[in-house]
Amino acid sequence: MEAELQSQVAFHLTGRRPASGLEAVDILALRPALLARYRDLTALRYDFPLVLVDGGADGDRVQALSGLVDRLLQNIARGDDAERVTRHVLRLERQLRALLAEGVEGSLSTLWDMAAERLGVREDESLRDSLGRARVALKIDGALVDCDAALPARLVAHAWRAVQDAKAARFRATVGRLIQKLSDILRADFNRSDAGRSAESLKASIGDLHADLFDFDAMSRLLTKAAPETMLSESRRTRIRALLTVLESQRFYAGTGGAGGGESAYSFVYQTCAGALAAYRERLAQLTAVARAMAVAELEIAGEFRESRHAAFFETYGADGLDPADQALFPDYLVCVNVQQLDAAETFTLSEILSAGLPMKVLLQTDDILEESPGGGGHFGFGLRSRQLAHTAIGLNDVYVLQSASSNLFQFRGHLRNGFAYRGPALFSVFSGATGTTGDLPPYLCAAAAMDSRAFPAFAYDPSAGTDWASRFDLQANPDIGLDWPVRSFAYEDETHQRVAEDLAFTPVDFVACDSRYARHFARVPRAGWAANMIPAGECLARDGMGSLENVPCLLMVGRDETLQKVIVDEKLMREARRCREMWHSLQELGGIHNSHAQRLLAQERKAHDERAQAATDTRVTGPGGAPAAAAPATAAPATAAPPTAPEPDADKPSEEAYIETPRCTSCNECTGINDKMFAYNENKQAYIADVSAGTYAQLVEAAESCQVSIIHPGKPRDPNEPNLPELMRRAAAFQ
Numbered sequence: 001m002e003a004e005l006q007s008q009v010a011f012h013l014t015g016r017r018p019a020s021g022l023e024a025v026d027i028l029a030l031r032p033a034l035l036a037r038y039r040d041l042t043a044l045r046y047d048f049p050l051v052l053v054d055g056g057a058d059g060d061r062v063q064a065l066s067g068l069v070d071r072l073l074q075n076i077a078r079g080d081d082a083e084r085v086t087r088h089v090l091r092l093e094r095q096l097r098a099l100l101a102e103g104v105e106g107s108l109s110t111l112w113d114m115a116a117e118r119l120g121v122r123e124d125e126s127l128r129d130s131l132g133r134a135r136v137a138l139k140i141d142g143a144l145v146d147c148d149a150a151l152p153a154r155l156v157a158h159a160w161r162a163v164q165d166a167k168a169a170r171f172r173a174t175v176g177r178l179i180q181k182l183s184d185i186l187r188a189d190f191n192r193s194d195a196g197r198s199a200e201s202l203k204a205s206i207g208d209l210h211a212d213l214f215d216f217d218a219m220s221r222l223l224t225k226a227a228p229e230t231m232l233s234e235s236r237r238t239r240i241r242a243l244l245t246v247l248e249s250q251r252f253y254a255g256t257g258g259a260g261g262g263e264s265a266y267s268f269v270y271q272t273c274a275g276a277l278a279a280y281r282e283r284l285a286q287l288t289a290v291a292r293a294m295a296v297a298e299l300e301i302a303g304e305f306r307e308s309r310h311a312a313f314f315e316t317y318g319a320d321g322l323d324p325a326d327q328a329l330f331p332d333y334l335v336c337v338n339v340q341q342l343d344a345a346e347t348f349t350l351s352e353i354l355s356a357g358l359p360m361k362v363l364l365q366t367d368d369i370l371e372e373s374p375g376g377g378g379h380f381g382f383g384l385r386s387r388q389l390a391h392t393a394i395g396l397n398d399v400y401v402l403q404s405a406s407s408n409l410f411q412f413r414g415h416l417r418n419g420f421a422y423r424g425p426a427l428f429s430v431f432s433g434a435t436g437t438t439g440d441l442p443p444y445l446c447a448a449a450a451m452d453s454r455a456f457p458a459f460a461y462d463p464s465a466g467t468d469w470a471s472r473f474d475l476q477a478n479p480d481i482g483l484d485w486p487v488r489s490f491a492y493e494d495e496t497h498q499r500v501a502e503d504l505a506f507t508p509v510d511f512v513a514c515d516s517r518y519a520r521h522f523a524r525v526p527r528a529g530w531a532a533n534m535i536p537a538g539e540c541l542a543r544d545g546m547g548s549l550e551n552v553p554c555l556l557m558v559g560r561d562e563t564l565q566k567v568i569v570d571e572k573l574m575r576e577a578r579r580c581r582e583m584w585h586s587l588q589e590l591g592g593i594h595n596s597h598a599q600r601l602l603a604q605e606r607k608a609h610d611e612r613a614q615a616a617t618d619t620r621v622t623g624p625g626g627a628p629a630a631a632a633p634a635t636a637a638p639a640t641a642a643p644p645t646a647p648e649p650d651a652d653k654p655s656e657e658a659y660i661e662t663p664r665c666t667s668c669n670e671c672t673g674i675n676d677k678m679f680a681y682n683e684n685k686q687a688y689i690a691d692v693s694a695g696t697y698a699q700l701v702e703a704a705e706s707c708q709v710s711i712i713h714p715g716k717p718r719d720p721n722e723p724n725l726p727e728l729m730r731r732a733a734a735f736q
């Protein structure tokens, strides 16, 4: 046994596997224990696949198939056969997932029919009835897409198109109205002119059908005598004609009245930043001319254009860049670029686009975040290039930045919409999960593993959401946001067939363990060699050390045959996991979680509070001037009730007592909504614990989990008989 321990420690320290005792790991045959339950994604109901809905309201343009099916069933599965219909429709939903997993592409309606055929709808009457009813109730259609390498670009382009469609509708309405009104002015002017009142012109305006009924010469003489002279000056007429020419020949949107002038509308979707920037520059003069024409047309139609006042102003209109409101009338450019294509020139152009505030939305797709850092040293990049660009963009202050794994994009669709609605550049950095080195682990799981392990956390930075970080920066999509890593329970049967449940942290070690390129960082320990010195990697990382020279970090993995395996992890990978955690800590601070400035301030406040309390005690004991104080009366009147401040827990130790970091409260009403006797607001409308005995420990924990700034610390339970205490304490641990 001693020799086995030695070889495990040697592997952990050096990453070199000894000739015996430890085995190579076939990464593709094993999965980290917490991922093992997701072997067959087609059997699970989760966010994917998605329906990219054709048409419809902006907010409904992307729908999860499972949600759509649920809504269908609510409508059709009623009465005696509800259970049968539900069962059949859910079978079809699963079949749709299976079709996509096989690589079949198409619209929801096409794949629906294909799936129904596969299920044998022709031969089974009751199945035909169930699916037929669901098919009739299915009112929408659109591409059915899975979480794969193509998803980020498809989804982002679809969301972009929804926003541009709405913009186009508004633009067409506005420009159509302007063209109509300007044309009316010219027509009225012509009708008052000699040419307009000529017999030929009058005849042409009536048409051939009734031409014989009128004496157009007499009518012309009458009108010429009775009608006033034309009121339109030549310069105004010329100006209106010029406005019409500009508006009718604009190419930014198709189908605007007579717009387009025979030429097709511009495309705004690009595969390179350089291409988008060149197009933007080339069209800038035309865009300014259209914006100017729209502004002048409004004045002309209202009869408010004054040559002396406005001509000079409009001469230089947009010379220093258009007003954001004017710019917002026009389509935003969409650039879909893969980080692999970002050479130095393209990276520079992207920075130029973002820093210049150009109206461009850039999807930066990353397929591999475990590439080794170009700087050498064998460090993982953890999406180094996209991370750098996202952080640079945040530093620019007025760029909308979103980072997400593709598995989270459906949940982030609101943020996507906000990014497209934002009047300025936006950068969407997305990890697709399509690494190509994770065997049969689908991109969805790979992407989700990257996000959960903090290797690629999700966040959104919205400059339009407010003026401070608390308003602008959103980290909430990440699981167990207050922890270093999410912790999940894993249950298995041991060799004596007893159920064993363990809480396991899902760390970057788990994520790397899915990638066949890094199998060298792991070594499998045969079951006979399992020993107490093998400590779960998450625990080792939490301890920041092994505790003993003989301890080694290990990972629980599950084989295709569902057997549990233990692999030990080398120190190099553990170091990378710690680096990843430091990066996560920086993000947490930006998100206001465990913020070091706030914690320092809190510690100072506590210290000052302690000193004041001590001084007050000293005064009571010794009396003013050092004289012994008279004993307090046994029945002293209670002090005036004042909202208590947080108790004074040691800054480094979890408090036994529940408390709130009141100065950091954002008054969101979450805790007071759970129990307004236990939680109350002070005079600054910041929450404190008014009466800890007014509720349960479960409510304290629930409030801590609901508090968006993680400032409620539930302490230890007061009632040892409260139900579910072990589970509650496990949840509370994240907030102590």
Ligand code: SF4
Binding pocket: 660, 664, 665, 666, 667, 668, 669, 670, 671, 672, 686, 687, 703, 706, 707, 708, 709, 710, 711, 712
């Ligand atoms: S949940 Fe948190 S932020 Fe909201 S009122 Fe309570 S303590 Fe304040």
